[in-house]
Amino acid sequence: MTREERYAHGLKVLEQVDGEAGRRVVDTLADTSPELGHQVVAWAFGDMYARPELQPRERQLVTLGVLAALGGCEIELDVHINAALNVGLAPTEITEALLHSAVYCGMPRAINATLVAKKVFGERGLLPLTNV
Amino acid sequence: MTREERYAHGLKVLEQVDGEAGRRVVDTLADTSPELGHQVVAWAFGDMYARPELQPRERQLVTLGVLAALGGCEIELDVHINAALNVGLAPTEITEALLHSAVYCGMPRAINATLVAKKVFGERGLLPLTNV
Amino acid sequence: MTREERYAHGLKVLEQVDGEAGRRVVDTLADTSPELGHQVVAWAFGDMYARPELQPRERQLVTLGVLAALGGCEIELDVHINAALNVGLAPTEITEALLHSAVYCGMPRAINATLVAKKVFGERGLLPLTNV
Amino acid sequence: MTREERYAHGLKVLEQVDGEAGRRVVDTLADTSPELGHQVVAWAFGDMYARPELQPRERQLVTLGVLAALGGCEIELDVHINAALNVGLAPTEITEALLHSAVYCGMPRAINATLVAKKVFGERGLLPLTNV
Amino acid sequence: MTREERYAHGLKVLEQVDGEAGRRVVDTLADTSPELGHQVVAWAFGDMYARPELQPRERQLVTLGVLAALGGCEIELDVHINAALNVGLAPTEITEALLHSAVYCGMPRAINATLVAKKVFGERGLLPLTNV
Amino acid sequence: MTREERYAHGLKVLEQVDGEAGRRVVDTLADTSPELGHQVVAWAFGDMYARPELQPRERQLVTLGVLAALGGCEIELDVHINAALNVGLAPTEITEALLHSAVYCGMPRAINATLVAKKVFGERGLLPLTNV
Numbered sequence: 081m082t083r084e085e086r087y088a089h090g091l092k093v094l095e096q097v098d099g100e101a102g103r104r105v106v107d108t109l110a111d112t113s114p115e116l117g118h119q120v121v122a123w124a125f126g127d128m129y130a131r132p133e134l135q136p137r138e139r140q141l142v143t144l145g146v147l148a149a150l151g152g153c154e155i156e157l158d159v160h161i162n163a164a165l166n167v168g169l170a171p172t173e174i175t176e177a178l179l180h181s182a183v184y185c186g187m188p189r190a191i192n193a194t195l196v197a198k199k200v201f202g203e204r205g206l207l208p209l210t211n212v
Numbered sequence: 213m214t215r216e217e218r219y220a221h222g223l224k225v226l227e228q229v230d231g232e233a234g235r236r237v238v239d240t241l242a243d244t245s246p247e248l249g250h251q252v253v254a255w256a257f258g259d260m261y262a263r264p265e266l267q268p269r270e271r272q273l274v275t276l277g278v279l280a281a282l283g284g285c286e287i288e289l290d291v292h293i294n295a296a297l298n299v300g301l302a303p304t305e306i307t308e309a310l311l312h313s314a315v316y317c318g319m320p321r322a323i324n325a326t327l328v329a330k331k332v333f334g335e336r337g338l339l340p341l342t343n344v
Numbered sequence: 345m346t347r348e349e350r351y352a353h354g355l356k357v358l359e360q361v362d363g364e365a366g367r368r369v370v371d372t373l374a375d376t377s378p379e380l381g382h383q384v385v386a387w388a389f390g391d392m393y394a395r396p397e398l399q400p401r402e403r404q405l406v407t408l409g410v411l412a413a414l415g416g417c418e419i420e421l422d423v424h425i426n427a428a429l430n431v432g433l434a435p436t437e438i439t440e441a442l443l444h445s446a447v448y449c450g451m452p453r454a455i456n457a458t459l460v461a462k463k464v465f466g467e468r469g470l471l472p473l474t475n476v
Numbered sequence: 477m478t479r480e481e482r483y484a485h486g487l488k489v490l491e492q493v494d495g496e497a498g499r500r501v502v503d504t505l506a507d508t509s510p511e512l513g514h515q516v517v518a519w520a521f522g523d524m525y526a527r528p529e530l531q532p533r534e535r536q537l538v539t540l541g542v543l544a545a546l547g548g549c550e551i552e553l554d555v556h557i558n559a560a561l562n563v564g565l566a567p568t569e570i571t572e573a574l575l576h577s578a579v580y581c582g583m584p585r586a587i588n589a590t591l592v593a594k595k596v597f598g599e600r601g602l603l604p605l606t607n608v
Numbered sequence: 609m610t611r612e613e614r615y616a617h618g619l620k621v622l623e624q625v626d627g628e629a630g631r632r633v634v635d636t637l638a639d640t641s642p643e644l645g646h647q648v649v650a651w652a653f654g655d656m657y658a659r660p661e662l663q664p665r666e667r668q669l670v671t672l673g674v675l676a677a678l679g680g681c682e683i684e685l686d687v688h689i690n691a692a693l694n695v696g697l698a699p700t701e702i703t704e705a706l707l708h709s710a711v712y713c714g715m716p717r718a719i720n721a722t723l724v725a726k727k728v729f730g731e732r733g734l735l736p737l738t739n740v
Numbered sequence: 741m742t743r744e745e746r747y748a749h750g751l752k753v754l755e756q757v758d759g760e761a762g763r764r765v766v767d768t769l770a771d772t773s774p775e776l777g778h779q780v781v782a783w784a785f786g787d788m789y790a791r792p793e794l795q796p797r798e799r800q801l802v803t804l805g806v807l808a809a810l811g812g813c814e815i816e817l818d819v820h821i822n823a824a825l826n827v828g829l830a831p832t833e834i835t836e837a838l839l840h841s842a843v844y845c846g847m848p849r850a851i852n853a854t855l856v857a858k859k860v861f862g863e864r865g866l867l868p869l870t871n872v
Contacts, residue, residue, distance in 0.1 A: 081741060105719065111736035112726040113703040115791075116710065116718060123783055124447045124715055131775075133440035134405075141402055142441045145409025146448040147716065152284035152680035155723075156448075156716040175245040176397035177406045182248065183388045184410040184420075186582040187256055188279065188288040190248060191237065195287075198244040208243035213345065247395075255387055256579045263379075265572035270537055273530075274573045277541025278580040284680035288580075307641040308529035309538045314644070315520045316542040316552075318846040319652055320675065320684040322644060323633065327683075330640040340639035369587065375604035376594040377571040380578070380586060388583055411584065416548035416812035419591075420584040439773040446776070450714040451784055452807065452816040454776060455765065459815075462772040472771035477609060501851065507868035508858040509835040511659075512842065512850060519651055520847055527643075543848065548812035551855075552848040652843045661836035662801075669798055670837045673805025674844040684844075704793035705802045711784045712806040712816075 087118060090126025097129055097136060099166055101159040136167035144177045148193040149185040157196040162204075171201055171209050219250060222258025229261055229268060231298055233291040268299035276309045280325040281317040289328040294336075303333055303341050351382060354390025361393055361400060363430055365423040400431035408441045412457040413449040421460040426468075435465055435473050483514060486522025493525055493532060495562055497555040532563035540573045544589040545581040553592040558600075567597055567605050615646060618654025625657055625664060627694055629687040664695035672705045676721040677713040685724040690732075699729055699737050747778060750786025757789055757796060759826055761819040796827035804837045808853040809845040817856040822864075831861055831869050 081089075094102045102125075109117040129139065143160050147153045164174050174197055182190035201207050213221075226234045234257075241249040261271065275292050279285045296306050306329055314322035333339050345353075358366045366389075373381040393403065407424050411417045428438050438461055446454035465471050477485075490498045498521075505513040525535065539556050543549045560570050570593055578586035597603050609617075622630045630653075637645040657667065671688050675681045692702050702725055710718035729735050741749075754762045762785075769777040789799065803820050807813045824834050834857055842850035861867050 108726070109719070109722060112729060113707060113722045113737075116703070116707050116722055119707070119710065119787070120715055120719070123787070127779070127783070128444060128447050131440065131443075133436055134444065138402070138405055138437075138441075139444055141398075141405040142409040142444050143448060145406040146413040146445050146714075149410040149413035150449060150679060150714070150716060151282060152720065153716045155720065172397055173402075175248070176395065177402075179245060179248050179251070179395075180392060180398065180403055180406050181410050182251065182582070183392050184407060184582045184584055185414060186278075186282070186578070186580045186585075187252055188282060188285045188580055189582075191241070191252070192284065192287065194241060194245045194248055198240070201244060209245075251391070255391070259383070259387070260576060260579050263572065263575075265568055266537075266576065270534070270569075270573075271576055273534055273537040274541040274576050275580060277538040278545040278577050281542040281545035282581060283678060304529055305534075307644070308527065309534075311527075311641060311644050311647070312524060312530065312535055312538050313542050314647065314846070315524050316539060316846045316848055317546060318674075318678070318842070318844045318849075319648055320678060320681045320844055321846075323637070323648070324680065324683065326637060326641045326644055330636070333640060341641075372594070373587070373590060376597060377575060377590045377605075380571070380575050380590055383575070383578065384583055384587070410582075414547060414582070414584060415810060416588065417584045419588065439776070443773060443776050443779070446714070446779065448714045448716055450710070450712045450717075450806075450810070451780055452712055452810060452813045453714075455769070455780070456812065456815065458769060458773045458776055462768070465772060473773075504858070505851070505854060508861060509839060509854045509869075512835070512839050512854055515655070515839070515842065516847055516851070519655070523647070523651070542846075546811060546846070546848060548852065549848045551852065656840060656843050659836065659839075661832055662840065666798070666801055666833075666837075667840055669794075669801040670805040670840050671844060673802040674809040674841050677806040677809035678845060700793055701798075704791065705798075707791075708788060708794065708799055708802050709806050711788050712803060713810060 083118075083122070086122040086126050089130070090121040090123070093130045094121055094125040097125065097167060098159055098163045101162045105155070105159060137164070137169050140164040140167055140169060141177055144174065144193070145181055148178055148181040148189050151185075151189050151192065154192070154196050157193055158200060161197050161200040165200070165204065171197075171206050175209070215250075215254070218254040218258050221262070222253040222255070225262045226253055226257040229257065229299060230291055230295045233294045237287070237291060269296070269301050272296040272299055272301060273309055276306065276325070277313055280310055280313040280321050283317075283321050283324065286324070286328050289325055290332060293329050293332040297332070297336065303329075303338050307341070347386070350386040350390050353394070354385040354387070357394045358385055358389040361389065361431060362423055362427045365426045369419065369423060401428070401433050404428040404431055404433060405441055408438065408457070409445055412442055412445040412453050415449075415453050415456065418456070418460050421457055422464060425461050425464045429464070429468065435461075435470050439473070479518070482518040482522050485526070486517040486519070489526045490517055490521040493521065493563060494555055494559045497558045501551070501555060533560070533565050536560040536563055536565060537573055540570065540589070541577055544574055544577040544585050547581075547585050547588065550588070550592050553589055554596060557593050557596045561596075561600065567593075567602050571605070611646075611650070614650040614654050617658070618649040618651070621658045622649055622653040625653065625695060626687055626691045629690045633683070633687060665692070665697050668692040668695055668697055669705055672702065672721070673709055676706055676709040676717050679713075679717050679720065682720070682724050685721055686728060689725050689728040693728070693732065699725075699734050703737070743782070746782040746786050749790070750781040750783070753790045754781055754785040757785065757827060758819055758823045761822045765815065765819060797824070797829050800824040800827055800829060801837055804834065804853070805841055808838055808841040808849050811845075811849050811852065814852070814856050817853055818860060821857050821860045825860070825864065831857075831866050835869070
């Protein structure tokens with residue numbers, strides 16, 4: 081597999097998972113660190129996301145847990161809350177995952193991540209959540 | 213004690229400590245994750261803050277240390293620097309706590325937290341600090 | 345619901361999820377900070393884990409993501425990798441979740457968490473993993 | 477003030493606050509990074525701890541909050557839980573500060589720090605805590 | 609050496625390394641926590657940066673690694689990406705250092721730091737990078 | 741390039757940089773998460789370390805900064821302090837990098853990393869350091 085084929089394969093996975101939002105982050109890196117963009121696409125999506133050992137919705141639950149815990153990842157949470165919706169997690173499953181994270185990483189991280197969810201849900205016309 | 217009574221009790225504590233600022237964060241969560249708002253009020257304030265084992269000003273010193281160290285908690289620092297003033301910490305005690313945190317979590321975290329203090333002090337007409 | 349009822353309810357959930365391992369951590373806290381043990385049981389398990397919005401295996405995927413990202417949580421990862429097995433995650437799903445976390449929190453956090461998984465899997469006679 | 481005078485001044489403050497435990501950490505650094513030991517003594521203690529803007533017990537409350545939140549600081553927590561006792565915090569005030577930190581940095585960090593407190597309290601013959 | 613001489617010495621080092629950007633951060637602290645500004649200048653720059661054991665460009669590589677890993681340090685990364693350019697690191701060496709950090713602290717931290725580099729490079733007319 | 745060729749290429753780079761220590765970590769993962777071991781070798785070393793944009797000693801300075809800042813990475817610091825010596829950093833340059841990191845990530849992280857350096861230097865017969 082050539083470098084270009086690895087990139088093309090990763091891009092297909094990225095677009096299935098993240099839709100537009102992930103692509104935009106990669107494009108933003110193009111004039112500054114194209115290799116970082118390449119690694120996000122070819123490695124993170126092409127090598128890691130593509131593996132069948134977890135379902136896409138399960139992968140996003142892990143991702144939400146990691147990003148909530150790290151803190152300071154509002155840009156990436158925006159992409160991955162969109163991705164979580166794209167792969168079939170319900171809004172209330174996303175907010176429940178973030179609520180659950182509060183037990184382990186504390187209230188501020190959970191609140192900050194939930195404020196990103198509020199922004200994404202608002203942009204997609206999903207607010208107010210019902211059945212909560 | 214019912215769920216509603218736990219909430220009502222927590223809300224009274226939250227308003228004593230945080231005033232308006234804490235209430236606003238909880239309100240913001242209402243359409244996205246009302247349960248997270250409930251837990252902040254009923255658990256964090258009703259169960260934890262209400263305990264008499266530490267004085268309110270001591271609780272805020274611990275809180276400032278934790279929030280400075282975590283980083284990326286500007287929203288929560290805003291609430292809790294206001295809270296620290298509400299429960300009787302002097303502005304110079306707040307900046308000293310953040311200065312002290314630099315020994316343990318480094319200059320950037322201390323600077324970022326102090327910039328939030330600057331914003332809060334400015335909004336409350338406390339700048340420039342005197343006797344520093 | 346009284347304080348004792350909340351504790352009893354949480355203990356039942358904790359024992360379903362964590363089995364022996366979680367109980368041991370709570371017992372260890374009894375002579376030093378019984379209230380912390382109470383909050384782990386009554387709040388974390390009784391209030392949070394008991395909610396039906398996520399399946400137990402999904403809750404553990406979030407937990408693994410958060411604990412891997414935090415770092416320095418070997419004791420808690422031990423409990424929760426056991427818990428993940430208890431609620432039906434396959435060993436290869438656990439290692440895949442930790443592998444996936446490497447994209448977001450880096451190789452050292454993923455390696456450290458995987459070394460805890462190795463220890464737990466070894467204690468439960470699951471090594472070497474097959475089908476990997 | 478010469479470099480040696482700054483060190484001597486810091487050492488006096490360190491010994492008042494930390495007693496033996498802090499000195500041992502500095503001694504351990506002597507063959508590997510004597511300058512790091514110097515900075516801990518001359519800067520952290522001589523310049524920062526010596527400032528009168530916070531009382532010693534208040535400084536330790538901030539320190540406990542920062543160290544609990546950082547995680548992976550068992551060595552330093554050992555020193556500073558000893559220091560907290562030395563400057564007059566009651567064991568139950570220390571465990572309450574760590575319990576309080578759980579709201580902001582999550583249960584695992586609070587548990588890990590409390591396990592260090594358990595070790596220190598045990599070494600000083602303070603277990604089991606009474607009046608908790 | 610007096611307190612004022614230590615400050616004056618530190619200021620000279622800060623201006624060599626950081627140019628205007630570092631000075632601005634210190635000035636911003638003046639009405640809120642002048643002592644924090646003093647410690648940044650007199651200690652961080654006067655005591656630490658001035659040491660000859662590492663070359664300035666090597667010190668900035670360590671700094672970039674630490675700031676990328678911490679996260680939530682956009683203000684400080686702005687100062688230190690400028691500083692890295694000032695002491696002779698090429699833009700592609702800076703982006704490579706941040707790319708390298710992704711192995712150890714994950715993609716989101718590396719992306720966030722690279723977005724700060726993009727901003728700084730843009731302000732200095734260095735985009736798009738060539739030879740990448 | 742096949743998956744096996746990418747691994748073989750990465751292994752050659754890993755052995756040049758890390759010597760035995762890195763290989764041992766990968767071997768330890770073989771029965772639990774062979775894919776994580778593969779990614780460390782094929783991606784981290786084969787794709788990232790192999791890039792010529794930074795010299796090996798510069799790459800290790802960034803790595804030391806990231807690992808010190810993360811905390812809880814004693815296993816990885818052990819490998820990379822050995823690696824830093826292997827690629828030509830002097831012991832005093834390593835301790836200086838860790839001392840420098842204290843400005844940005846605080847004393848406890850710097851102390852913990854320096855204690856790992858003490859262990860590695862001791863194993864390699866380099867203590868006490870001279871010219872410090």
